[in-house]
Amino acid sequence: MIDRTQFWIVVVVLGLATYAIRFSFLGLLGNRALPGWLQRSLRYTAVAVLPALVAPAVLWPPATGGEPDAARLLAAVVTVVVGLATRQMIIAALAGVATLLGVPFLL
Amino acid sequence: MSASRESYLRGVRAALPFAVVIVPFAMLFGLLASEAGLQLYEIVAFSLSVFAGASQFAALHLLQDQAPLLVILATSLAVNLRMLMYSVTLAPHVGAAPLGVRAVMAYLLVDQSFALSVAEYDKRPSMTLPEKTAYFFGAVTPVLPLWMGSTVAGALAGRAIPPEYALDFAVPIAFLAMTAPMIRSWPHALAAGLSVVLTLVLTVLPYGTGLLVGSTIGMAAGAAFEYWREKAAA
Secondary structure, eight states, rough: OHHHHHHHHHHHHHHHHHHHHHHIIIITTTTTOHHHHHHHHHTTHHHHHHHHHHHHHHHSSSGTTTTOOHHHHHHHHHHHHHHHHHHOOOHHHHHHHHHHHHHHHHH | OHHHHHHHHHOOOOOOOOHHHHHHHHHHHHHHHTTTTTHHHHHHHHHHHHHHHHHHHHHHHHHHTTTTTHHHHHHHHHHTTTHHHHHHHHHHHHTTTTTHHHHHHHHHHHHHHHHHHHHHHHHHHOOOOOHHHHHHHHHHTTTHHHHHHHHHHHHHHHSSOOOTTTOTHHHHHHHHHHHGGOOOOOSHEEEEEEHHHHHHHHHGTTHHHHHHHHHHHHHHHHHHHHHHHHHOOO
């Protein structure tokens, strides 16, 4: 169950902080440039955070009590490989879902 | 038809194909948020306040895991840090627009409006300031209602779906499908790979902090690798 106090703090703080990020240079700082190291790092935030966020659930899915599961592992691998090959988020997601649903029938 | 109006409509048309991505993604968010026990007004407040899909999924995931508040905020914000780049990149193009216009643009600065606008500004260097802002607003016009509407639709559908349908793996698949096309170079691959491995190793740390440490090191490694490659190529 989601704690409601925590939830509303997240809604307000995450909303304000995300707006502050968006407004920063557009609204206040104008044409000032970011230092090169920071620009470079920002390019890698999403690719570093997003897969790591779900990696534990891929290896140790809560739904199986933490036991590695062939269908989920394969679905993750297929999603990544198809995403790399096609560069299409939707195709990758569909391939992953098809694998997840299809593997239990094959094994 | 005025030039601004034409730019606005060009932006709308360019953004329409994104519906294919936005609709299922937003519906999934609404669905999972409703499965997590959130009420419709709470889900709508969440989407209106943050208006950044990936970070909303991240926050929802961590809220359900009862992660510490600071970990939830730090992780979700890290997902949105890329928007600092967007803000920096747009500033020279539309910095001369009135503050009120830029304040609204900031709220509407999402992956789609950014990517389309920057591509258009590069393609047509002769665009005037009103044309540039009009194009930006056009490019986000389909996105906001599609995102909000599909979130609500997903939330309503969520109440009708029995809990035995395993949706637990929808988020991992959505995140991996989103990330894989972003891996455009070896530094990107290093950042993602190292971050994943370190986070898995560091799951021994108190919940969620392993992810912060792992992804920070992964990000720094990607940036360092890119810097080193540029040096070597120079």
